[in-house]
Amino acid sequence: MxxxxxxxxxxxxxxxxxxxxxxxxxxxxxxxxxxELTETEARKRVALLALRDVEYDYLAGKLDxxxxxxxxxxxxxxxxxxxxxxxxxxxxxxxxxAAAALEAEIAEARAGLRSGVFCSECGFANDPGxxxxxxxxxxxxxxxxx
Ligand SMILES: [Zn+2]
Numbered sequence: 001m002x003x004x005x006x007x008x009x010x011x012x013x014x015x016x017x018x019x020x021x022x023x024x025x026x027x028x029x030x031x032x033x034x035x036e037l038t039e040t041e042a043r044k045r046v047a048l049l050a051l052r053d054v055e056y057d058y059l060a061g062k063l064d065x066x067x068x069x070x071x072x073x074x075x076x077x078x079x080x081x082x083x084x085x086x087x088x089x090x091x092x093x094x095x096x097x098a099a100a101a102l103e104a105e106i107a108e109a110r111a112g113l114r115s116g117v118f119c120s121e122c123g124f125a126n127d128p129g130x131x132x133x134x135x136x137x138x139x140x141x142x143x144x145x146x
Contacts, residue, residue: 038086038089038090039089040082040085040086040088040089040090041086043082043085043086044079044082044083044085044086046082047075047078047079047081047082048079048082048123048125049123050075050078050079051072051075051076051079051118051123052118052119052120052123054068054071054072054075055072055118055120056120058072059120087103108125108127117129117130117140118140119133119135119136119138119140120138120140121133121136121138122135122136122138124136126140
């Protein structure tokens with residue numbers, strides 16, 4: 001009896017020894033995923049989503065012209081500030097070429113924000129004159145520039 005209890009304890013210890021690092025590894029990877037979304041990225045995402053919602057509500061007739069212009073002005077300013085904050089936060093750790101690529105991405109997003117060619121499906125800021133979203137392929141509504 002003593003032997004079988006001992007064997008059971010050994011088996012349990014072996015199982016723990018194998019499972020514990022796996023659980024820790026899984027936990028670590030989950031934490032890493034959360035860390036990938038930095039504060040500035042989150043702010044940028046929220047600002048772009050809010051801007052998308054305004055465009056969507058306007059198209060759906062939930063906002064009149066005056067509300068739309070006022071909300072869009074506020075949210076565009078916030079989105080641009082968030083883009084700049086994100087750019088500043090990232091530029092410290094980026095290599096030269098990555099920083100240049102990000103600059104291009106931001107310039108593109110800014111152009112999209114200013115022309116208002118926003119995807120109502122995914123919120124992607126498309127180039128002026130785009131008829132379909134470059135990100136998800138959704139048909140764009142061609143909201144005129146403010
Ligand atoms: Zn899209």
